Amino acid sequence: MSFDRILAYAVGALSAVLVVALLMTQAAPKEVGVDRAAAAYMLDLVNDVRVTEGLQPLEPAEDIAEVAERWSAEMAADQRMRHNPSFADEICCWQLTTENVAWSEPHRIWRPGDPVRLITDELHEALLQSPGHRANLLDASVDQVGIGIHVDADGNVWITQNFRRSRSD
Numbered sequence: 001m002s003f004d005r006i007l008a009y010a011v012g013a014l015s016a017v018l019v020v021a022l023l024m025t026q027a028a029p030k031e032v033g034v035d036r037a038a039a040a041y042m043l044d045l046v047n048d049v050r051v052t053e054g055l056q057p058l059e060p061a062e063d064i065a066e067v068a069e070r071w072s073a074e075m076a077a078d079q080r081m082r083h084n085p086s087f088a089d090e091i092c093c094w095q096l097t098t099e100n101v102a103w104s105e106p107h108r109i110w111r112p113g114d115p116v117r118l119i120t121d122e123l124h125e126a127l128l129q130s131p132g133h134r135a136n137l138l139d140a141s142v143d144q145v146g147i148g149i150h151v152d153a154d155g156n157v158w159i160t161q162n163f164r165r166s167r168s169d
Helices: 003-027 036-052 062-078 115-129 131-137
Strands: 094-104 144-151 157-166
Touching: 036 062, 036 115, 036 131, 036 144, 036 157, 062 094, 062 144, 062 157, 094 115, 094 131, 115 131, 115 144, 115 157, 131 157
Parallel strands: none
Antiparallel strands: 094 157, 144 157
16 A cells, blocks of 8 residues: 555544544533523523414513522433422412423534534424423413523533413412
């Protein structure tokens, strides 16, 4: 094998390694912990769908968001997606309350852009495709929401959405 051919193979292999490394650095979220910007973005996605369906947009509620943030952080710490068995006790002043949870790994994101935003888009679409989760998102009787998004050290994104119909008393 000639030196030129060996050099060409070496350059090709190095180029492939650099491309993979670049894609992986773009795919990994850079911040760990609560991501309130992503939660605000998800609220916009939820309200866009609600308005398109002829429903009132949901009002963000800080007290509910704190419950959702804590639960997303707990799921991330345990590395296990599950519903919060006591969320209704942790949320006050409600006539009705429901919950959606979702999770995704960053390795599925191989395109440029903010990985948390891309994962948030995908999880929002997944929730809309699930009849029970979609029903919670499009429940005309709820008027408030708290969304908690937590990014763990591995770049996994954990989402909790708590919905509430507030008491009028």
